[in-house]
Amino acid sequence: MQNKIAITGMGIVSALGQTVEATKNALTQSKSGISALQNIESIHKGVLQVGEINLTNKALTELLKLHDNNFTRTALLGALAATEAFKNADLASENKKRIGLISATTVGGMDRTERYFKTFESQPEKQKYISSHHAGDSTHKIAEALEIKGFTTTISTACSSSANAIMLGARMLVAGKVDQVLVGGTDALSKFTINGFNSLLLLSDSYCKPFDAARDGLNLGEASAYLVLERAEDVKDKPILAYLSGFANANDAHHQTASSENGEGAFLAMQKALQKAGLQPSQIDYINAHGTATPNNDLSESVALQRIFGDAVPDFSSTKPFTGHTLAAAGAVEAVFSVLALQENLVFPNLHFETKMPETQLTPVTKLKKKELNHVLSNSFGFGGNCSTLLFSKK
């Protein structure tokens, strides 16, 4: 790569907690954040297992010190994690016109829209949520809260969205269009997505079991995570947490929602990312897999892993049993996990795994594992065949 891309800040809020520190503690204690749905008035309340954030909108509003506002839950979560990343990288002293923000979301303001859709006309006090529906709204609110005045945009490629935001941030730095860039994603749980995935029969009745022969679907989650990227040569007086050493985006071009049998899109994304980073497959120490625990994804991804790594598939795990599948935020959440893995020299476990799937005979790491890590690969795939791979390196 022309420029080395340094990661100088991180922020995260998920079912594991409100900060990077809380997240690290939960991961190292193998403590899952999955529990029965509580905060949404839904027929699935108390039944469906989800990765819900244990903060009401009111609590989030207070944490962010907001007064009269039209923040959706997506925007509230986004602002909280973005603020942590912004502070972590000490961006307050930088030129705000040269700081960019690239955020990702799938639901946008749906958490409010679905509540007030039929009463927008009769309840004037809810009309403020009409303009907060579209996907760019949460990004604007985060930029405004942090006074970011550089290039700002929003990406939505289903469950690979924030991986693409991270990738675009790196490319904007290389192109010299920004000096620092906040990249990541935010998605709140909504009845819309819960029922959408439910109608597709993609939800597990209990805890999701990625890569298990008996996996029966995913747990949804809500989260927001952001990283701060800078050109490494420009970073003078702050710690570099890790480097983004490679990235790639490919399309499976197979089906609107299902992954191909040979995992072509995933294979191409991993192959291109390795090439971009100038790394051999044998140099990868840990793979944070997409691993949603749907029968289709995990088989397709396993086949793709074997196509890239042959008989020597490195230590891998899906961390979705910790957080649930956080959709647009997943790529950034798992980017934070990948950096934590490098910093702590830890492979996080693939919870709930019991039996190898017969087709590929792959076994993920099931217990927290300490080992020297230098390069971590993270996969994010989405509806529409969107496949993205990110590579993180210690040096």
Place this chain on the structure above:
Amino acid sequence: MKPVYIHSAVAISAQDSFNLEVEFARLSRSVKKVPAIHPIYRDFISPSSLRRMAPVVKMGVAAAKKALQQAELTAPDAIITGSGMGCMEDTEKFLNTLIANNESFLTPTAFIQSTHNTVGAQIALDLKCKGYNTTYVHGSLSFESALLDSQMLIQEEAISVLVGGVDELGTEFVDYVLMLEAKKDNPMQIPFSEGAAFFVLSSEKKKSSVQLIDIQTTTIISEENIIPAVKEFLKSNGLEPSDIDAVFTGNRGDAFDNYYKKIESDLFSEIESVHFKEFSGEYYTASAFGMWMAYQLIANQTSLDRFQTKKSFENVLIYNQENGKNHSFVLLSKC
């Protein structure tokens, strides 16, 4: 910087822009919503696919495929889409069923097609295109974000990029937006509409006659600073305001038209200015239609509303903003 050539431009809009057989006319100011003039989609999409597709997908896939045909290209290296509202019709359909049935007896089709990347995904699926594929959903800068990514990709590695903007009216949410608009002191004077505009960009010149010189997006510019901002953008491309032969602006007849009026009177009073939303109506990716109009002017050296004040159109600026925010400048030149 490698030059970026535009090999083709195709638009579906409230005008008969797909066929270009009828002269354009300004949309009536007395209507609130104007649907697109839809082409015969079966020339581009199989009947079995067509049945499932909402207007946003049909418009996107048909405009994209015709743009590829015009560029004599079977598959691009990348597909980059912008959509401000995404797939509103299927979103509304799934949401309404969910509410009406209290979360029970739901079928997944509308949900599957409600994700913002549906158009980009359907194009990739149709073309079996496994290259770079992404979708921008940043309000009125959705198309511009896609365009900027395309420009960067051509600098990095790509030879050809299919890029477009697309939005549909939908059936319900748009009425709530209109309700809010009507409450304003100075509401917009043009109807809401829908459309798709797709372009093939390339690092190779071939037969193209139009070049994408530059694109810039800025969230905040004050009214006082719009003149220096335009000048600076032009200067960074080695141009003065006097080098511009036509300007396309996103006027909607509301209070924020002051931005456009300022640059028209202070910088571009001698040249033709086209208020492209008077032809396309308003939607988040209407600026893609604006760029399509600008492309036609340079490529054909004659404008669609038959204005003719200059003999030659070399450099054309497209400027759009949304309620005084989310400003975009796009510069096209003859090559």
